[in-house]
Amino acid sequence: MMLLITCMQAVLPFITKAVIDVGIQTQDVSFINIVLMANLALIVSITLSAAVRDWILQHMSSRINIALISLNTVEFDFVFMEPVMDVELVPAYILFPKNP
Incomplete structure (x- = not known):
């Protein structure tokens, strides 16, 4: 199809x-x-085919993005979670501030 349009x-x-x-x-x-x-007629057909091609590409990419986003990542959060800081080295007043 792309060869024909070209x-x-x-x-x-x-x-x-x-x-x-x-x-x-x-x-x-x-x-x-x-x-x-x-x-x-050629200009109109080239424009329409480009519009259809763009619509198909947008539809496919949105479906792929939705599929990637909707993966069940809750199970993998704990597996790939890296500790941000060592809790033992942080003073207690930073971890548990007093309420005013």
Whole structure:
């Protein structure tokens, strides 16, 4: 699909060249209209395909993020929890302050 979109984007400059070289030199208004309609159709299809691709990517990434967040990490908290400081070295007045 991405290859098709890339090829469609590569065709756009050639369509513009055809409008200038053939359509304007021969002053063929019907040819210019047909080529401009084809150019418009290509631009619309490229834009729509990019929008669909972005929507799919956003949907997939949100599903993956939700799956990663919703993992049961409560069991792993105690396994991976590192002690922040050694409680024996902290004075008692810091651990248990007096209530005013």
